[in-house]
Amino acid sequence: MSAVLEAEGLQTYYGKSHILHGVSLTVGEGELVALLGRNGAGKTTTMRSIMGLTVPREGRVKLFGRDTTGKPPYRVANLGVGYVPEGRKIFGHLTVHENLLVPPQTKGPWTIETVYRLFPRLDERRTSKGGRLSGGEQEMLSIARALLLNPKFLILDEPSQGLAPVIVQEVMRTVGRMKSEGMSILLVEQNAFLALELADRAYVLSDGEVVYDGAAATLADDRARMEQLAGVSHAAVDIRH
Numbered sequence: 001m002s003a004v005l006e007a008e009g010l011q012t013y014y015g016k017s018h019i020l021h022g023v024s025l026t027v028g029e030g031e032l033v034a035l036l037g038r039n040g041a042g043k044t045t046t047m048r049s050i051m052g053l054t055v056p057r058e059g060r061v062k063l064f065g066r067d068t069t070g071k072p073p074y075r076v077a078n079l080g081v082g083y084v085p086e087g088r089k090i091f092g093h094l095t096v097h098e099n100l101l102v103p104p105q106t107k108g109p110w111t112i113e114t115v116y117r118l119f120p121r122l123d124e125r126r127t128s129k130g131g132r133l134s135g136g137e138q139e140m141l142s143i144a145r146a147l148l149l150n151p152k153f154l155i156l157d158e159p160s161q162g163l164a165p166v167i168v169q170e171v172m173r174t175v176g177r178m179k180s181e182g183m184s185i186l187l188v189e190q191n192a193f194l195a196l197e198l199a200d201r202a203y204v205l206s207d208g209e210v211v212y213d214g215a216a217a218t219l220a221d222d223r224a225r226m227e228q229l230a231g232v233s234h235a236a237v238d239i240r241h
């Protein structure tokens with residue numbers, strides 16, 4: 001399997017604060033990899049380091065076999081990397097459909113019609129203003145917009161954050177469908193059990209270091225280890241059942 005992402009020994013700082021202490025991770029073609037960890041573990045900083053939003057002081061980032069270390073975010077995105085950051089940055093005053101017309105047209109399987117098929121809720125709400133959508137619908141709209149750029153690799157930062165359990169399930173099912181369509185995905189989640197149900201492999205970060213790197217199923221089956229490493233709350237466990 002060829003690698004979509006190879007990050008090696010990332011050391012990332014915000015000013016004098018040393019946040020990532022040698023983070024290495026890979027995502028293979030067609031793989032869904034979960035990146036887990038408690039609040040403040042360094043998950044978002046890892047994404048930012050990969051995207052070139054915060055340039056690591058040491059270490060290397062390779063995307064599709066090309067060294068992108070220190071390259072600006074638009075160059076990284078242009079290689080075919082979609083990034084859906086935390087916090088659903090959609091246009092509240094535009095309708096769903098208008099939001100989907102914002103990204104430039106790109107070649108590939110994802111068109112406005114195919115994303116409506118993936119997200120029937122958005123199809124039903126074509127004419128609703130973004131600002132009037134529920135949290136879950138806004139998350140779907142953020143993901144839909146990223147898909148329209150036809151990325152080869154999608155990075156999702158905590159898509160379940162702040163959503164009701166039933167909506168979390170729906171968003172996660174959609175992530176599963178994108179994987180089955182062949183998309184390579186790095187899924188950053190606090191909701192560890194749900195992420196592990198979908199993921200092939202997982203990394204757990206703690207204080208800016210990788211403390212688990214292995215099969216998702218192995219970690220999911222070891223609940224004590226999960227709680228110790230990722231600080232998984234019982235609420236997250238309950239959502240699954």
Ligand SMILES: Nc1ncnc2c1ncn2[C@@H]1O[C@H](COP(=O)(O)OP(=O)(O)OP(=O)(O)O)[C@@H](O)[C@H]1O
Nearest residue numbers: 014017019037038039040041042043044045046190
């Ligand atoms: N702009 C910043 N300047 C200084 N420190 C920051 C900045 N952004 C984040 N940090 C710190 O870096 C550490 C890692 O934060 P990061 O956002 O990467 O964690 P996270 O695992 O994504 O957590 P969360 O789930 O809360 O988003 C935290 O201690 C945080 O306080």
